[in-house]
Amino acid sequence: xxxxxxxxxxxxxxxxxxxxxxxxxxxxxxxxxxxxxxxxxxxxxxxxxxxxxxxxxxxxxxxxxxxxxxxxxxxxxxxxxxxxxxxxxxxxxxxxxxxxxxxxxxxxxxxxxxxxxxxxxxxxxxxxxxxxxxxxxxxxxxxxxxxxxxxxxxxxxxxxxxxxxxxxxxxxxxxxxxxxxxxxxxxxxxxxxxxxxxxxxxxxxxxxxxxxxxxxxxxxxxxxxxxxxxxxxxxxxxxxxxxxxxxxxxxxxxxxxxxxxxxxxxxxxxxxxxxxxxxxxxxxxxxxxxxxxxxxxxxxxxxxxxx
Ligand code: NAP
Numbered sequence: 001x002x003x004x005x006x007x008x009x010x011x012x013x014x015x016x017x018x019x020x021x022x023x024x025x026x027x028x029x030x031x032x033x034x035x036x037x038x039x040x041x042x043x044x045x046x047x048x049x050x051x052x053x054x055x056x057x058x059x060x061x062x063x064x065x066x067x068x069x070x071x072x073x074x075x076x077x078x079x080x081x082x083x084x085x086x087x088x089x090x091x092x093x094x095x096x097x098x099x100x101x102x103x104x105x106x107x108x109x110x111x112x113x114x115x116x117x118x119x120x121x122x123x124x125x126x127x128x129x130x131x132x133x134x135x136x137x138x139x140x141x142x143x144x145x146x147x148x149x150x151x152x153x154x155x156x157x158x159x160x161x162x163x164x165x166x167x168x169x170x171x172x173x174x175x176x177x178x179x180x181x182x183x184x185x186x187x188x189x190x191x192x193x194x195x196x197x198x199x200x201x202x203x204x205x206x207x208x209x210x211x212x213x214x215x216x217x218x219x220x221x222x223x224x225x226x227x228x229x230x231x232x233x234x235x236x237x238x239x240x241x242x243x244x245x246x247x248x249x250x251x252x253x254x255x256x257x258x259x260x261x262x263x264x265x266x267x268x269x270x271x272x273x274x275x276x277x278x279x280x281x282x283x284x285x286x287x288x289x290x291x292x293x294x295x296x297x298x299x300x301x302x303x304x305x306x307x
Pocket of ligand 1 (some may be wrong): 211250
């Protein structure tokens with residue numbers, strides 16, 4: 001697997017048999033900081049050109065503490081790059097009609113470039129239905145049926161933040177995806193499915209694995225690029241990884257001994273040619289891509305306004 005070591009820290013391995021090779025630890029924090037710096041610059045240029053600031057509206061239903069922290073982080077990050085955050089909160093028992101009315105109102109508001117409905121929503125609400133109401137031009141999470149369809153058809157549109165962030169990590173690490181065997185473990189609408197589509201669009205040969213996949217380790221061992229988003233603490237062991245593969249760990253599993261990915265980083269780093277750590281790999285990219293999507297949505301809306 002060819003890659004250059006632009007945004008990674010080399011880690012030297014003493015491979016069995018005496019050979020020594022280095023593994024790139026892909027530095028998602030540094031890459032995300034660069035994306036944010038670019039967005040800050042481009043938001044300032046957009047604002048100077050149009051007299052408007054891009055706006056990001058967040059919709060949070062209920063008081064789930066983790067969701068409140070995520071939304072707060074997105075608002076803070078918006079402010080830092082010059083995007084105006086609009087914070088909308090509804091009680092946990094808000095009827096669907098109230099959330100629908102709010103989303104419809106935000107669809108029509110000129111100051112709002114992007115809308116994000118924080119998932120999961122309380123059990124009496126249908127998250128797919130609600131996110132589907134967001135205007136495709138404001139769908140900065142890239143999760144509406146129209147955005148998913150545009151991605152599947154290879155048309156321009158807003159892409160889901162985490163898989164789009166993984167594509168940036170692969171590009172920055174210099175990974176050549178043309179014809180590469182890529183395996184995505186996990187098939188969620190949020191990550192696995194759009195990730196597979198993005199890899200396919202980049203001309204990789206893509207396999208999507210899931211909980212019913214037979215002999216998962218053998219499937220993983222085929223991968224030049226292995227991307228894991230399952231939500232099981234350090235599930236992927238070194239013997240599931242082809243020597244020299246690039247490994248991207250999307251998992252975020254919190255336990256008493258800290259935050260871990262879905263990949264056994266300590267063991268796999270001695271086998272892979274490049275790997276993302278957890279924390280500091282994929283995680284920081286998600287908000288960076290949300291900010292980039294919000295600017296893209298503002299640019300798209302502005303280009304549609306008659307001069
Ligand atoms: P999800 O909706 O729960 O999907 C998990 C997927 O993993 C499903 O497709 C499931 O298969 C598959 N799976 C479960 N157990 C498996 C097993 N033993 N072997 C193979 N596949 C298995 O989760 P998600 O939303 O995609 O998130 C996955 C992980 O990524 C979580 O840890 C989440 O926190 C993390 N994540 C991180 C970010 C970030 O910003 N860094 C963003 C999104 C997600 P089935 O479809 O057959 O059930």
